[in-house]
Amino acid sequence: MVMLRYAVYRFFTMLLTLVVVSVLIFVIINLPPGDYLSNQIAELQASGQSAGVQKAEFLRKEYALDRPIWEQYLIWMGFWPGPHGFDGLLQGNYGWSFEFDRPVAEIVGDTLWLTVVVNLAAILFVYAVALPLGVIAAARSRTWIDYTSAFVGYLGLATPNFLLALILFYYGHQYFNLPIGGLMDPSFEGQPMSWDKLKSILVHLIVPTFVIGTSGASAMMQRLRANMLDELGKPYVETAIAKGMSPSRMLTKYPLRVAFNPFVADIGNLLPSMVSGSVLVSVVLGLQTIGPTLLTALKTQDQFLSAFILMFVALLTLIGTMISDILLVMLDPRIRYEGRDA
Amino acid sequence: MTALLSVRDLSIGFGAGESVVKGVSFDVDAGQTLALVGESGSGKTISCRAALRILPRTAQIRSGTITLNDSNGSVDLTRISERQMRDIRGNRVSMIFQEPMRSLSPLHKIGNQVSEVLWLHRGASEAQARKEVLTQFERVGFPDPQRAYDSYPFELSGGMRQRAMIAMAMVARPELLIADEPTTALDVTTQAQVLGLIKELQRETGMALILVTHDLGVVANMAEQVVVMHKGRVMESGAAAPILTSPAHPYTQQLFNAAPCIPDENAVGIPMSDEDMILEMKDVSKTYTMRSSRGWQGERLIHACRGVDLKLARGKTLAIVGESGSGKTTAARIALGAELPDPGGEVLFRTSATEDPITVHHMTRAQRTAFQRKAQMVFQDPYSSLSPRMRIQDAMTEPLEIHNIGTASEQRDKAADMLKRVGLNADMLKRYPHAFSGGQRQRLSIARAMMLDPQLIVCDEPTSALDVSVQEQILTLLENLQDSLNLSYLFISHDLAVVARIADEVAVMRRGLVVEQAPPETLFYNPRHPYTKALIAAQPEPDINRPINLKLVALGAGSPDSWDDAFRLTDSVIPSLVEMEPGHKVRCHV
Numbered sequence: 001m002v003m004l005r006y007a008v009y010r011f012f013t014m015l016l017t018l019v020v021v022s023v024l025i026f027v028i029i030n031l032p033p034g035d036y037l038s039n040q041i042a043e044l045q046a047s048g049q050s051a052g053v054q055k056a057e058f059l060r061k062e063y064a065l066d067r068p069i070w071e072q073y074l075i076w077m078g079f080w081p082g083p084h085g086f087d088g089l090l091q092g093n094y095g096w097s098f099e100f101d102r103p104v105a106e107i108v109g110d111t112l113w114l115t116v117v118v119n120l121a122a123i124l125f126v127y128a129v130a131l132p133l134g135v136i137a138a139a140r141s142r143t144w145i146d147y148t149s150a151f152v153g154y155l156g157l158a159t160p161n162f163l164l165a166l167i168l169f170y171y172g173h174q175y176f177n178l179p180i181g182g183l184m185d186p187s188f189e190g191q192p193m194s195w196d197k198l199k200s201i202l203v204h205l206i207v208p209t210f211v212i213g214t215s216g217a218s219a220m221m222q223r224l225r226a227n228m229l230d231e232l233g234k235p236y237v238e239t240a241i242a243k244g245m246s247p248s249r250m251l252t253k254y255p256l257r258v259a260f261n262p263f264v265a266d267i268g269n270l271l272p273s274m275v276s277g278s279v280l281v282s283v284v285l286g287l288q289t290i291g292p293t294l295l296t297a298l299k300t301q302d303q304f305l306s307a308f309i310l311m312f313v314a315l316l317t318l319i320g321t322m323i324s325d326i327l328l329v330m331l332d333p334r335i336r337y338e339g340r341d342a
Numbered sequence: 343m344t345a346l347l348s349v350r351d352l353s354i355g356f357g358a359g360e361s362v363v364k365g366v367s368f369d370v371d372a373g374q375t376l377a378l379v380g381e382s383g384s385g386k387t388i389s390c391r392a393a394l395r396i397l398p399r400t401a402q403i404r405s406g407t408i409t410l411n412d413s414n415g416s417v418d419l420t421r422i423s424e425r426q427m428r429d430i431r432g433n434r435v436s437m438i439f440q441e442p443m444r445s446l447s448p449l450h451k452i453g454n455q456v457s458e459v460l461w462l463h464r465g466a467s468e469a470q471a472r473k474e475v476l477t478q479f480e481r482v483g484f485p486d487p488q489r490a491y492d493s494y495p496f497e498l499s500g501g502m503r504q505r506a507m508i509a510m511a512m513v514a515r516p517e518l519l520i521a522d523e524p525t526t527a528l529d530v531t532t533q534a535q536v537l538g539l540i541k542e543l544q545r546e547t548g549m550a551l552i553l554v555t556h557d558l559g560v561v562a563n564m565a566e567q568v569v570v571m572h573k574g575r576v577m578e579s580g581a582a583a584p585i586l587t588s589p590a591h592p593y594t595q596q597l598f599n600a601a602p603c604i605p606d607e608n609a610v611g612i613p614m615s616d617e618d619m620i621l622e623m624k625d626v627s628k629t630y631t632m633r634s635s636r637g638w639q640g641e642r643l644i645h646a647c648r649g650v651d652l653k654l655a656r657g658k659t660l661a662i663v664g665e666s667g668s669g670k671t672t673a674a675r676i677a678l679g680a681e682l683p684d685p686g687g688e689v690l691f692r693t694s695a696t697e698d699p700i701t702v703h704h705m706t707r708a709q710r711t712a713f714q715r716k717a718q719m720v721f722q723d724p725y726s727s728l729s730p731r732m733r734i735q736d737a738m739t740e741p742l743e744i745h746n747i748g749t750a751s752e753q754r755d756k757a758a759d760m761l762k763r764v765g766l767n768a769d770m771l772k773r774y775p776h777a778f779s780g781g782q783r784q785r786l787s788i789a790r791a792m793m794l795d796p797q798l799i800v801c802d803e804p805t806s807a808l809d810v811s812v813q814e815q816i817l818t819l820l821e822n823l824q825d826s827l828n829l830s831y832l833f834i835s836h837d838l839a840v841v842a843r844i845a846d847e848v849a850v851m852r853r854g855l856v857v858e859q860a861p862p863e864t865l866f867y868n869p870r871h872p873y874t875k876a877l878i879a880a881q882p883e884p885d886i887n888r889p890i891n892l893k894l895v896a897l898g899a900g901s902p903d904s905w906d907d908a909f910r911l912t913d914s915v916i917p918s919l920v921e922m923e924p925g926h927k928v929r930c931h932v
Contacts, residue, residue, distance in 0.1 A: 253450075
């Protein structure tokens, strides 16, 4: 009951935050002087092409760029009627990309869920690697296991991702016949989902997951190790030993449970850092994720495209934080019962 | 008859260093209680932990044997494998620890943590274990075992958590229980009840007990055999009665002399004079609003102090006594201006008898600076109240720097002078705090508080983290300083014996209210309030003929609505503080 109330409460605060974030995104994108169209008009006027100017002027009206910024925002979100009535994000219209001259929805299309897939895979990788290694490093602290894992971890942190990507590419292809570049075999692009397509995607995911996840995993591992070491010194660990528990059972039941909290709390933060961190990797590996598109959009002041992508990343982050908050409340009774009468 | 546990020539050391336990031997018979007594660093804890091999990683058992001789046969606990050891831990020999607050995992339900012992050693099913644990919970005195089973540790008070720990240690019916300072972290009344419980369970089950403690009062109440340890060696051992009545070894005698006790001779205390009040607290209340950090939970009020009226005469000591949560520290913080009282309350401070008083909570900037120079504080924990990264000299001169007093060399001289005053050497100025023992650190804290030549010092449990012999030294130091400098102390403590020694006036607090107030002689000889009586009764005396009177403790230490009609306290009805005889006030209905 407490949980359900909290989840509902948390959901509504997330929606509220999302609205605030949308305002910020819109304002920040509009902060630099000019927009895509006014830049283009200036350019066209300078070269005397009046037909182009007319088209650009038409687009300006069409997308309400001639109105005050707060009105632009409300129209973009779909809170306010634009030239075509209510037609914004809320109504499912993601806007128009001037740079690519196509609807935003069409451009991002597939890359949206591919981004989610790549990053989810990377996060799973981070957790799958960091959890056991962190625990073992802590339990065997100051032994060769600890030192080796720390060494490998620092290597992982210090190597630039794109370099790692290039190296893995070469050797992965040479020795394991892993495919180079892309997220699926080109023949499957635009095809409906099928067993073969899924298999192709999974094989293509191996290298990117490893590359994007390595530094996150080593950072996470070190943090878990430090947390575990803190917990291992606590008296309740002694109590558990005095009960006659075996070391492995004791470790996983008691200190790990407590050390796990920051681990869970990180889910929300991992997502955005992976999306922005993976831009370079995506470029190098030729992944059709949203990162490179965002980069282009921001460079050319393609405002609807960049605003939509940023909104999407913000949404992912907020959902991530919400999930981790709810998980924390489930995991830690101290948070759940805070303020409850004892 | 062979002893249940017999320790022979046990030596334990860390790394390559000298042994910290040197050739220790003792025996515990079935059903018997053995007390290991000593001050911190005496090796008492390490020796008893060696029995279960729960030692720090760098510690090694260098020589000796620990033989367990129970109904399952005889084993040498220093030789068996880790796997065999596991079968003994919690099953044949179990252990309870000092800090019930931290000795249970905060994230698992109590029932789960206790049942685990049965899952491990008996292969019990969830339901079987639950049934047995509930019975055990009832025996250790949980009013509602079902509820306790499904509670988390943070939902229980310290005493209840220690009961849960005891239940955990007892549920597999071990033949030997090792209790490492099981009541040191608890309030006196709770301590009395927990000790009573352990004794009763021991009678029922016939298990043996090794009780590690520094408190001779606890020893007198519990033990049949005593082993006194000092610096890793056994000083004296044998039956409790002779050792406690006529200690043979000088070290044991020294321990006895240092232990403060509550006087019980008939003496009439002289009430504090009304003439020169350095500090006056008038109708001070403090209400905290607990607002949850989440929007979906309401707020509630906590009354930390309610209508506290206290006066401290210049050059005297006023002690506030009470259990944790009684509001004594809040009162002290308000007196120092660190906390604002609720509207209506007022704290007055006078620098001299002739001057107008300053209202502590409505001071101008200049007045505040002047007040801070006159009123200082000494804290409870000497280990965390000195910055480990500051040299003693810097820590000592910092107050002078803040108040811009003197040149650097004058400040240094003053610091050196102060160190001598508190019994340390001036050449210690360049050291860092880690180079000092607990008692020395408390001297440093006192020296630091004295640097500004204050008139009033608030001492918040200044000796409760220290060994008895060190406590004795610190109390003497405080007394000497008071005599030579005419200092006034506001002394916060939970220990009546300490208070009996140092205070000129004692106020007993419970639930934010002063329930009884009198000079110590009057209070201890003629306590009126059931709570004061319980506090006095609960104080363990190092006298084997004066066991704790648990009935008196239970009468007064319970909830205030269980007190006698004359004293009953409910949320709505609060009796007023009545002067029964000159200088002796009791909160009761007349």
